[in-house]
Amino acid sequence: MNRTETADQQPQQSNKAPSETRGSFLGRLFSHQESGLVIVIILMMCVLTVYGHFNPSSGKRKIELTPDARIELLDAQNNAHEVGTIAKRNIAQYRVTQGDDVSDYPASRIDRFDATTNTLYAIDKQNRFLKKSNISLVLKDASFFAIMAVGMTGVIILAGIDLSVGSIYAFSAIVGAMALSALPEGAGWYISLPVGMLTCMTVGTLCGLANGSMSVGLGVHPFVITLGMMAVLRGLTIVIPQQIFNTQSIGGFPDSIMTGTIKAELFGVHPVPVFVMILVAIIGWFVLSRTVFGRRIYAIGGNETAAQYAGIPVGRVKILVYTITGTLCGLSACLYLGYFGAGETNAGNAYELQVIAATVIGGASLMGGRGTAIGAVLGAIIIQLINNAMVIFEIDQSYNQIVMGAAIIIAVVIDQTKQRVQARRG
Amino acid sequence: MRDNPDQSKPVLTATGISKAFGITQALSDVSVSFLPGEVHALMGENGAGKSTLGKVIAGLHKQDTGTVTLKDRELIPGSLDDAFAAGVRIVHQELAQCPNLSIAENLCLHDIPKKGISVDFDEMRRRAESLVHQLDPNIDVTQPLGRLSPGRRQICQIAASLDKDDQGNNAAKVIVFDEPTSSLSLTEASTLMGITRDLAARGLTIIYVSHRMSEIFTCCDRVTVLRDGKYVATSVVKDIDEPTLVEQMIGRRISTPGAKHEQSGEGVEADAIESLVGQSNSQEPHYDQPPRLILSDVCSPGKLHNISLKLYPGEILGVGGLVGAGRSELFDAIFGIDKRVTGSINVDGDEIAGKGTKAAIEAGVGLGYVPEDRRNQGLFFNLGIDENILAPIMPDICGSFGMRRLEDELARVQSRVDKFQIKTASLRETRPNELSGGNQQKLLIARWMSERTKVLLLDEPTRGIDVGTKAEIYKLINEAADQGLAILLVSSEMPELLALSDRVLVMGEGVIKGELRGDQMTQTNILTLATDESASATIAH
Numbered sequence: 001m002n003r004t005e006t007a008d009q010q011p012q013q014s015n016k017a018p019s020e021t022r023g024s025f026l027g028r029l030f031s032h033q034e035s036g037l038v039i040v041i042i043l044m045m046c047v048l049t050v051y052g053h054f055n056p057s058s059g060k061r062k063i064e065l066t067p068d069a070r071i072e073l074l075d076a077q078n079n080a081h082e083v084g085t086i087a088k089r090n091i092a093q094y095r096v097t098q099g100d101d102v103s104d105y106p107a108s109r110i111d112r113f114d115a116t117t118n119t120l121y122a123i124d125k126q127n128r129f130l131k132k133s134n135i136s137l138v139l140k141d142a143s144f145f146a147i148m149a150v151g152m153t154g155v156i157i158l159a160g161i162d163l164s165v166g167s168i169y170a171f172s173a174i175v176g177a178m179a180l181s182a183l184p185e186g187a188g189w190y191i192s193l194p195v196g197m198l199t200c201m202t203v204g205t206l207c208g209l210a211n212g213s214m215s216v217g218l219g220v221h222p223f224v225i226t227l228g229m230m231a232v233l234r235g236l237t238i239v240i241p242q243q244i245f246n247t248q249s250i251g252g253f254p255d256s257i258m259t260g261t262i263k264a265e266l267f268g269v270h271p272v273p274v275f276v277m278i279l280v281a282i283i284g285w286f287v288l289s290r291t292v293f294g295r296r297i298y299a300i301g302g303n304e305t306a307a308q309y310a311g312i313p314v315g316r317v318k319i320l321v322y323t324i325t326g327t328l329c330g331l332s333a334c335l336y337l338g339y340f341g342a343g344e345t346n347a348g349n350a351y352e353l354q355v356i357a358a359t360v361i362g363g364a365s366l367m368g369g370r371g372t373a374i375g376a377v378l379g380a381i382i383i384q385l386i387n388n389a390m391v392i393f394e395i396d397q398s399y400n401q402i403v404m405g406a407a408i409i410i411a412v413v414i415d416q417t418k419q420r421v422q423a424r425r426g
Numbered sequence: 427m428r429d430n431p432d433q434s435k436p437v438l439t440a441t442g443i444s445k446a447f448g449i450t451q452a453l454s455d456v457s458v459s460f461l462p463g464e465v466h467a468l469m470g471e472n473g474a475g476k477s478t479l480g481k482v483i484a485g486l487h488k489q490d491t492g493t494v495t496l497k498d499r500e501l502i503p504g505s506l507d508d509a510f511a512a513g514v515r516i517v518h519q520e521l522a523q524c525p526n527l528s529i530a531e532n533l534c535l536h537d538i539p540k541k542g543i544s545v546d547f548d549e550m551r552r553r554a555e556s557l558v559h560q561l562d563p564n565i566d567v568t569q570p571l572g573r574l575s576p577g578r579r580q581i582c583q584i585a586a587s588l589d590k591d592d593q594g595n596n597a598a599k600v601i602v603f604d605e606p607t608s609s610l611s612l613t614e615a616s617t618l619m620g621i622t623r624d625l626a627a628r629g630l631t632i633i634y635v636s637h638r639m640s641e642i643f644t645c646c647d648r649v650t651v652l653r654d655g656k657y658v659a660t661s662v663v664k665d666i667d668e669p670t671l672v673e674q675m676i677g678r679r680i681s682t683p684g685a686k687h688e689q690s691g692e693g694v695e696a697d698a699i700e701s702l703v704g705q706s707n708s709q710e711p712h713y714d715q716p717p718r719l720i721l722s723d724v725c726s727p728g729k730l731h732n733i734s735l736k737l738y739p740g741e742i743l744g745v746g747g748l749v750g751a752g753r754s755e756l757f758d759a760i761f762g763i764d765k766r767v768t769g770s771i772n773v774d775g776d777e778i779a780g781k782g783t784k785a786a787i788e789a790g791v792g793l794g795y796v797p798e799d800r801r802n803q804g805l806f807f808n809l810g811i812d813e814n815i816l817a818p819i820m821p822d823i824c825g826s827f828g829m830r831r832l833e834d835e836l837a838r839v840q841s842r843v844d845k846f847q848i849k850t851a852s853l854r855e856t857r858p859n860e861l862s863g864g865n866q867q868k869l870l871i872a873r874w875m876s877e878r879t880k881v882l883l884l885d886e887p888t889r890g891i892d893v894g895t896k897a898e899i900y901k902l903i904n905e906a907a908d909q910g911l912a913i914l915l916v917s918s919e920m921p922e923l924l925a926l927s928d929r930v931l932v933m934g935e936g937v938i939k940g941e942l943r944g945d946q947m948t949q950t951n952i953l954t955l956a957t958d959e960s961a962s963a964t965i966a967h
Binding site: 286290291292294295296298299301302303306307309310311312369370 | 506507523524525526527531532535536537538540543544545
C-alpha cells in the first residue's frame with residue numbers, strides 16, 4: 001500500500017537535451033536534419049572537383065587574332081623560326097604580335113597554328129566537373145524528378161507510397177505533347193506555356209486524385225493501387241500515340257515553349273527547370289513545416305488513430321497529398337516537354353524508384369511521420385551527382401545501378417544510425 | 427486527502443447503459459452517477475465492462491441503449507465531439523499521440539492555431555505551456571513527444587484533456603482515466619495519482635478505470651464495481667475493505683489458507699494476493715543439489731553490470747526493483763536475445779552466454795521465457811492455439827523433411843490445454859485474440875512450462891489479467907516448482923513477488939543491489955534496496 005514512498009525520485013532526464021543542442025549556432029546547424037545531406041554534397045563536389053582538375057577535359061578553342069597579327073615560333077633558346085622550318089616538338093613558345101601588344105603562349109597550351117587562315121588553336125583544359133555546363137547539367141537532370149520527390153515526400157510521411165509517379169509523368173507528357181503539337185508554329189509563349197502547363201498539370205492532378213481517392217475510398221493499400229496505376233498509365237502512354245499518330249514520339253511544338261520559356265538561355269545555360277525545382281522545394285518546405293495541412297500530414301504519419309481522434313479529416317488529407325503529387329508530376333512533365341521538345345513513350349521509365357530513392361536519401365522514413373521537402377531535393381541532387389561521378393570517373397554506365405543501389409542502402413543505414421544515436425542522447 | 431465531495435447533485439449520470447460487441451454483451455443495463463469533485467473508480471475483472479463504460483461516457487463507443495446525461499443535458503451517443511463540447515474528456519492509452527510531433531503540436535492537433543496561412547508556433551507553444559505547466563512545469567513543450575518517458579506522456583495526455591476552446595468555453599468537467607497507470611513506473615504512478623487528487627480538488631470529476639487495488643485506496647473517493655457487464659455496487663472507499671471489494675469483483679469470497687511468508691503482509695492488498703497465491707509450495711527448494719542456473723559476472727553494455735546469481739532446482743527466485751532497474755534486460759541476456767552479453771551463463775553445465783536464443787531453448791538446455799508483453803513479444807496472433815504452444819519445439823517433433831505430424835501435435839497440444847485449463851473453442855482454428863487476456867497469458871505460459879523446461883524465466887506473469895486467472899497461474903507456478911522446475915520471477919506487484927518467491931534479489935540500475943531471505947522479505951526492504959544508490963549486496967547470504 002505504501003506506493004507513495006518512492007515519490008521523491010522524480011525522473012529528470014528529459015529536459016536537458018534540447019538546451020544543449022540549441023546552444024551554439026554550429027550545434028544547431030549540425031543537428032538539423034538536412035545538414036548531413038549538405039555535407040555529403042559538399043564532400044562529393046570536393047572529390048569530383050579535385051579529380052576533375054587533375055583529369056581535365058580538353059577541347060579546342062580558336063584564339064581570336066586581328067588580321068595584322070604576326071606569329072613567331074620560338075624554340076627553347078628563344079630563337080624565332082618561320083612556320084614550316086621547325087618541327088612541332090621543338091617549339092617552346094608561340095609569340096603573337098598584334099600591333100604593340102606581344103603575348104606568349106607556351107606550346108603545351110597550343111594545339112596547332114593554321115598558317116593559311118592565320119589562326120591559332122588553343123588546347124582548352126577545363127575542370128571536368130566544376131564547369132558551368134556540367135553543373136547545370138547535374139542540376140537540370142535532378143530537377144525533373146526532384147520536383148516529383150517533393151510530392152512523394154508528403155506521400156511517404158503519410159506512411160504511404162506512390163509507385164505511379166513515373167507513369168503519371170510520361171502520360172501527362174504525352175497528352176501535353178498532343179496539345180502542344182496542335183498549336184500553330186508561331187504561337188506566343190502566352191499561349192503555349194499556359195496550354196502546356198494546364199494540360200500536363202490537369203492530367204497529373206486527375207491521375208493523383210484517382211490514386212488517392214481509390215486507396216482511401218476502397219481502403220486498399222496505396223502500394224497496390226499505385227502499382228496498378230503505374231501499369232495502366234504506362235500502357236495508355238504507349239497505346240495512344242501508336243493508335244492516333246503511329247509514332248512513339250510526339251514533337252513539333254511552338255518554339256515559344258522551348259527556347260522562349262522553359263529552355264530559355266541565361267548566362268550560357270538553361271536554368272529554368274532548376275529555378276522551378278528551387279521554387280517547388282521552398283513551397284514544399286513551407287507547406288510541410290509551416291501550415292496546418294502540412295502538420296496534419298506529419299500527424300497522420302505519426303499515428304493515424306490519434307489523428308482521427310484529434311478531428312483531422314484523415315481521408316481528405318491523404319487524397320489531397322496524392323493529388324498534389326500528381327500535379328507535381330504534371331509540372332515536371334511540362335518542363336520535360338519544353339526542354340527536350342518532344343514527348344516520348346518511354347519518358348520517365350523507372351522514375352518512381354529514383355523519386356522514392358531521393359526522398360529516402362533525403363531522410364524520409366517509409367514507416368511514416370518523417371521527411372522534408374528540402375531533404376528530398378538534396379537527395380535528388382545526390383543521386384544526380386552519383387550519376388555524374390560515373391561519367392567523370394569514366395566508369396561504364398552499366399555500373400550505375402549497382403552504385404546507386406548501394407548508395408541508397410548506405411544512406412538509409414547512416415540515417416538510422418543517426419536517429420538511434422539521437423534517440424539515445426535525448 | 428479525501429475531503430467530502432459535494433454530495434448535492436450528480437454532475438454526470440449514466441442510465442441503463444447496454445452495449446454488445448458481436449455476441450459478447452459488454453454492458454447490460456448499467457446505471458451510475460458521478461458527483462462533482464470526486465474521484466470515482468470503476469473496477470472489475472478484465473472483461474467486466476469497466477473500460478467500455480468509460481468509453482461510452484466519453485463518446486468513444488456508442489451504446490445500444492441507455493443515456494448519458496451531463497447536468498440535464500443528454501449527450502449524443504457515440505459522439506466524441508459532443509462529449510468534448512459538453513466537457514467530458516477521456517485519457518487512455520490507445521488514444522496515443524504522434525511521437526514524431528512536438529508536445530505543443532500534439533496538444534493543439536485538433537485545432538492548430540494559424541497566423542495567415544502559416545501555423546502560429548508561438549501561440550501554439552503558449553497554449554500548450556498553459557496546459558502542461560499546470561501539471562508539470564519542467565516539461566519543454568517544443569521537444570518531440572517521442573522523447574518523453576511514458577509517465578510524462580501520460581501527463582501530456584491529461585493536459586490535453588484540460589483544453590478548452592478559444593472563448594474559454596467547454597472547459598473539462600468530467601475526465602475519464604482509462605487504466606492510466608498501466609505502463610507507468612511506481613514513481614510515475616504516484617505522481618499521476620497526485621495530479622488526480624489535485625484535479626478533483628479543483629472541482630473536476632475523475633472517472634478512474636483501473637484494476638489496481640492500491641490505487642483505488644490511495645486516490646479514489648467512491649468505487650463502482652462491475653462484473654460480467656453488470657452493475658454490482660457503489661461504495662465509499664473509506665467504508666470498504668479490500669476482501670469485500672475482491673468479493674464484489676469475482677462474486678465469491680476467496681478462502682485464505684496459510685501464506686508462505688506471514689511477515690510480508692503489508693496492508694490489505696498483500697493479504698488479498700496472499701490469499702490468491704493460496705497453498706504455497708510444500709517442498710523446500712533443493713538447495714542441496716547443484717544449481718540449475720549459474721550466472722557469473724554477466725554484463726551488457728549500458729544495461730547490466732556484473733550480475734551473478736545461482737538458481738536451485740525447485741526454487742522460485744524473485745527479482746524485485748523499480749521499472750528500468752534492468753530486470754527484463756537480465757532475462758533478455760539470459761535467454762540470448764541480447765547479443766552483447768559477456769560473462770558466463772551456465773544452465774546445468776551448458777554454457778550458453780553469447781550463443782543466442784536457439785542454444786538456450788535446445789532440448790538439453792531447456793530454458794523457457796515468458797516475456798512481459800504478450801502482445802508484442804509473446805503470441806502469434808495469426809496462428810492457431812496449436813502452433814502458439816508448439817512454436818519452440820516444432821523442429822524437434824516434426825517428421826522427415828520438416829513435415830508436420832498433425833496427430834502427434836494435436837495430442838501434445840490437447841494435454842497442455844487441459845493441464846493449463848485454457849478455454850478455447852478449437853485447438854487449430856482459434857486465434858489468440860479470440861481468447862480472454864487471462865487465457866492468452868495461460869497459453870503463453872503453457873508454451874514454456876513443458877516437461878523439457880528446466881529453468882523458466884517469468885516476466886510479469888500476471889500483468890493485466892483478472893484475479894481468478896491470477897490464482898490459477900499462481901497454482902501452476904507453485905506446482906511446477908514443487909516438481910523441480912527452477913523459476914526466475916519478475917513482478918512489479920510486490921505482494922505477488924513476496925508471496926511466490928523463496929528468495930528475492932533486488933535490482934537497480936542494472937546491478938543486483940541485494941538479496942533478501944526469510945524475515946527480510948518485506949515491501950519496505952525491497953523498496954529501500956531498490957532506491958538506495960549506495961546499497962550493495964549487504965543483506966546476508
